[in-house]
Amino acid sequence: MKSFKYGDQEIDSYEVFASVANMVLGFGVLSLPRSIIQKTNSVDGWISILIGGVGAIFFTWIVAKLISRFPKRNLYDIGRSVIGRPLAFLITLMFAVYMLAFVAFETRGVASISRLYLFDRTPIEIVCLVFLLVLIYGVSGPSVALFRLNTLFLPIVIMLIFVLLLMNISHFDIHNLMPFFVTDWRELLITSKESAFSFLGFEILLFYNMILTKPKQAVKASTLGVLVSLVLYLLVFFFSVGVFGPEVTASTLYPTEELAKQVEAPGGFFERFESIFFSVWVLTLYNSAVMALDVSLSAIEAVFSKVKRTALAIGVGPILYLAMMQPQNINEIQLFGDWISYAGIGMGMIVPTLLLLLSMLRGVKGRA
Amino acid sequence: MPRIMFRNTHKKRSPIRNSGESQSNTSADDCITRSVHASVASIVRLLNAPDDLVTRFICGAEGTPPCAIVCIAGLADLKMINDHIVTSIQQAYSAINCSEPITGQELYRRLDKQFLSVQKYKTTRSLDEILVSLLSGDTALLIDDLDQVLLIGSKKWTGRSVEEPETEALVRGPREGFNESIETNVILLRRTIRDPKLRFDPYRIGERGKKELIIAYIDSIVHPALVQEVKRRVESIDIDDAPESGMIEQLIQDSFLTPFPLILHTERPDKAASAILQGKVVILLEGTPFALIMPTTFETLMQSPEDYYERWLIGSLIRILRYTAVFVSLTFPSLYIALVSFHQGLIPSKLAFSIAAAREGVPFPAVIEAFLMELTLELLREAGIRLPKPVGQTIGIVGGLVIGEAAVQAGIVSPIMVIVVAVTAMSSFAIPAYSAGIAFRILRFIIMIAASMFGLYGIILIHIMICIHLSRLNSFGIPYLTPLAPSYYRDWRDMFIRAPLMMLSKRPQYMATKDDSKMGSREGGT
Numbered sequence: 001m002k003s004f005k006y007g008d009q010e011i012d013s014y015e016v017f018a019s020v021a022n023m024v025l026g027f028g029v030l031s032l033p034r035s036i037i038q039k040t041n042s043v044d045g046w047i048s049i050l051i052g053g054v055g056a057i058f059f060t061w062i063v064a065k066l067i068s069r070f071p072k073r074n075l076y077d078i079g080r081s082v083i084g085r086p087l088a089f090l091i092t093l094m095f096a097v098y099m100l101a102f103v104a105f106e107t108r109g110v111a112s113i114s115r116l117y118l119f120d121r122t123p124i125e126i127v128c129l130v131f132l133l134v135l136i137y138g139v140s141g142p143s144v145a146l147f148r149l150n151t152l153f154l155p156i157v158i159m160l161i162f163v164l165l166l167m168n169i170s171h172f173d174i175h176n177l178m179p180f181f182v183t184d185w186r187e188l189l190i191t192s193k194e195s196a197f198s199f200l201g202f203e204i205l206l207f208y209n210m211i212l213t214k215p216k217q218a219v220k221a222s223t224l225g226v227l228v229s230l231v232l233y234l235l236v237f238f239f240s241v242g243v244f245g246p247e248v249t250a251s252t253l254y255p256t257e258e259l260a261k262q263v264e265a266p267g268g269f270f271e272r273f274e275s276i277f278f279s280v281w282v283l284t285l286y287n288s289a290v291m292a293l294d295v296s297l298s299a300i301e302a303v304f305s306k307v308k309r310t311a312l313a314i315g316v317g318p319i320l321y322l323a324m325m326q327p328q329n330i331n332e333i334q335l336f337g338d339w340i341s342y343a344g345i346g347m348g349m350i351v352p353t354l355l356l357l358l359s360m361l362r363g364v365k366g367r368a
Numbered sequence: 369m370p371r372i373m374f375r376n377t378h379k380k381r382s383p384i385r386n387s388g389e390s391q392s393n394t395s396a397d398d399c400i401t402r403s404v405h406a407s408v409a410s411i412v413r414l415l416n417a418p419d420d421l422v423t424r425f426i427c428g429a430e431g432t433p434p435c436a437i438v439c440i441a442g443l444a445d446l447k448m449i450n451d452h453i454v455t456s457i458q459q460a461y462s463a464i465n466c467s468e469p470i471t472g473q474e475l476y477r478r479l480d481k482q483f484l485s486v487q488k489y490k491t492t493r494s495l496d497e498i499l500v501s502l503l504s505g506d507t508a509l510l511i512d513d514l515d516q517v518l519l520i521g522s523k524k525w526t527g528r529s530v531e532e533p534e535t536e537a538l539v540r541g542p543r544e545g546f547n548e549s550i551e552t553n554v555i556l557l558r559r560t561i562r563d564p565k566l567r568f569d570p571y572r573i574g575e576r577g578k579k580e581l582i583i584a585y586i587d588s589i590v591h592p593a594l595v596q597e598v599k600r601r602v603e604s605i606d607i608d609d610a611p612e613s614g615m616i617e618q619l620i621q622d623s624f625l626t627p628f629p630l631i632l633h634t635e636r637p638d639k640a641a642s643a644i645l646q647g648k649v650v651i652l653l654e655g656t657p658f659a660l661i662m663p664t665t666f667e668t669l670m671q672s673p674e675d676y677y678e679r680w681l682i683g684s685l686i687r688i689l690r691y692t693a694v695f696v697s698l699t700f701p702s703l704y705i706a707l708v709s710f711h712q713g714l715i716p717s718k719l720a721f722s723i724a725a726a727r728e729g730v731p732f733p734a735v736i737e738a739f740l741m742e743l744t745l746e747l748l749r750e751a752g753i754r755l756p757k758p759v760g761q762t763i764g765i766v767g768g769l770v771i772g773e774a775a776v777q778a779g780i781v782s783p784i785m786v787i788v789v790a791v792t793a794m795s796s797f798a799i800p801a802y803s804a805g806i807a808f809r810i811l812r813f814i815i816m817i818a819a820s821m822f823g824l825y826g827i828i829l830i831h832i833m834i835c836i837h838l839s840r841l842n843s844f845g846i847p848y849l850t851p852l853a854p855s856y857y858r859d860w861r862d863m864f865i866r867a868p869l870m871m872l873s874k875r876p877q878y879m880a881t882k883d884d885s886k887m888g889s890r891e892g893g894t
Contacts, residue, residue, distance in 0.1 A: 148839035
């Protein structure tokens with residue numbers, strides 16, 4: 001039984017779980033089925049997702065191991081004690097830039113989907129700007145509030161996915177899934193890299209070590225968060241293939257949104273479920289974007305300890321806005337996303353692994 | 369050790385402020401003198417000899433010290449003073465043996481032990497305290513040659529009797545409500561909770577008003593840090609007068625930049641008592657029937673005492689209905705705006721046709737239409753409060769006509785809009801906490817503006833902002849969204865639903881009470 005503390009500013013394991021799950025889910029659910037199917041051309045892609053997910057869980061474990069080795073320290077502090085100040089400085093800044101790019105990508109994604117499914121005349125510049133303003137409002141307060149926000153939204157989001165899938169059961173055609181086990185295992189392995197991108201998000205833990213009540217429990221909670229996302233990804237993948245077949249899935253931009261389009265509310269209570277689905281999905285997208293922005297601000301704060309948070313949030317705004325306006329078309333957005341994914345693999349998987357190995361080799365440990 | 373983090377720092381009152389404020393109150397005569405005549409004279413002088421000040425000297429035989437009674441007619445019960453105080457002093461005098469003179473101390477001893485037949489009194493030396501007591505209706509008894517003054521409780525003035533609370537009427541539940549007399553309110557609480565650990569800590573609020581304020585809690589339940597914090601904030605209040613507990617609320621709440629009430633108010637003794645039993649703190653203020661309950665979380669805004677008095681099934685259903693009402697009162701007009709002006713495709717086609725047909729003659733866009741109607745409704749509400757009761761009904765009828773029939777027939781608004789406004793209004797009255805209803809009223813307009821610009825997207829973004837705002841709020845150190853976020857699963861039994869009483873055998877977990885269980889499991893029984 002947890003004891004209550006007045007003015008509690010720390011987060012416990014459920015909040016970690018919800019935040020990691022939200023962060024991972026984010027944009028991935030919408031486009032994952034397509035990006036996998038495009039490579040594997042058959043339902044066997046689920047193996048790639050599984051491999052990606054298991055890999056993500058492994059790296060989540062590494063990140064969690066790393067932070068529990070250094071309680072109450074963030075990436076910069078850990079880096080300083082393991083590889084020295086200059087390198088730590090560089091890594092932390094890179095991390096901040098990576099997270100900022102992620103925010104820009106996510107915001108741009110929100111805008112382009114809203115263009116497709118919500119309103120077709122409002123310019124994406126405005127849609128992005130409004131989203132960015134709400135993001136800045138979100139990060140100008142304490143981080144704990146954002147974790148609480150995640151716990152509020154996660155049940156809604158998971159429920160929404162299940163509603164989506166349940167409503168599509170009648171469209172599900174088992175023949176669309178066949179044939180299976182036809183893809184070459186090498187191809188599956190290569191494709192799993194694709195899914196690994198979608199599982200990024202657990203690396204936020206590197207900066208919230210400070211406010212974790214029990215870093216030991218964070219391992220379990222964050223692994224569980226990734227696991228939940230893995231299950232949801234697999235479900236969504238099977239459904240998109242089952243409903244649309246591999247060929248159609250490969251050629252639609254956001255298969256999950258298309259699934260929502262298939263839904264017909266019983267009794268004709270409302271039409272165009274996809275608009276409602278996207279509107280509510282904005283909650284998750286917002287959550288992962290705001291967490292990422294918060295992490296990047298924390299990273300900048302860790303390096304330059306004198307900056308004020310609100311000023312920083314407002315200062316970063318215009319840069320972000322410029323960054324998210326750079327891609328000119330869908331292809332460029334895709335390319336942007338790919339870069340971010342590579343950066344994510346570097347920052348979320350390779351860097352923590354190296355840090356953990358080095359700290360183990362050199363026997364460095366953090367004090368509480 | 370619990371940490372306390374509060375954002376607003378209440379400054380301690382600087383002692384310099386008082387000096388030179390009133391010309392007569394100087395430090396030289398802060399205390400009374402031994403001479404009864406001089407003391408009475410200084411009291412009279414300090415009050416500038418008003419007409420309603422009653423001073424009466426009583427003398428015994430030669431050699432006995434004289435006494436004086438000072439009170440203010442109208443505030444004090446003169447009959448009680450005559451029957452009990454004066455009579456007992458005269459008895460004391462007549463019992464004194466004339467041959468041996470006695471001192472004032474001795475007379476006081478005899479009065480105290482033998483003769484004085486009053487229930488409550490205290491002694492003091494401070495002139496300030498005497499004045500405040502006099503002005504609150506007490507009687508001062510001064511004895512020559514004694515360096516103390518007896519302050520005898522003799523308050524009596526006409527006030528309201530205990531009536532049914534108008535703002536929080538229930539179908540089933542006690543009909544008693546607090547009234548303006550703090551003594552009555554304390555008694556009402558005492559009659560509900562007969563716990564020897566029930567504490568009433570008195571304070572004086574207001575540099576000039578000197579209102580009595582009482583902090584009520586149960587010592588063996590409440591978390592000590594909470595009481596400490598409430599006391600700290602109350603002590604830091606520096607204000608001329610607090611005519612209503614609403615002012616106390618604004619001065620001690622955690623943040624003033626929020627539409628949401630961080631402290632709940634109630635007129636119902638049963639509600640206040642159950643809050644005390646949950647480990648919360650209640651503040652009573654003289655002169656107002658509204659007690660303050662703190663800390664307050666979002667879930668408590670949705671609770672009504674009746675949830676617990678009726679059986680759990682209907683209690684739960686009604687609670688779910690209230691949450692729906694919150695959603696409707698927040699978003700219904702904005703959903704109308706968003707659907708009509710942005711996402712016509714979302715409306716089922718048949719309904720879309722009838723909406724389009726109804727809006728045929730309406731010259732305004734949906735936003736203007738919605739704003740017009742909502743503003744009319746708010747106007748109607750405000751006018752309804754202001755008007756005397758007999759006229760109030762007229763306003764209801766006239767207003768109903770204006771927003772109903774006439775506006776539609778004149779082609780200013782569509783009939784659908786009338787339905788939207790009506791449903792919104794009904795939902796906003798279904799929220800038990802009046803102050804919470806106000807918050808939703810304000811936010812409704814903000815969401816309407818957002819919806820008129822960005823449709824559903826705007827509505828969702830504003831909702832996100834409201835959620836962020838809510839998760840940032842604290843009420844006396846307790847996050848506002850407790851027990852939802854941070855999660856206290858045990859308390860979920862009493863959040864969206866009201867579980868059967870047998871399952872609610874514990875006090876709220878988030879209150880971190882000293883004594884956790886409130887029924888059943890105490891003696892190991894069920």
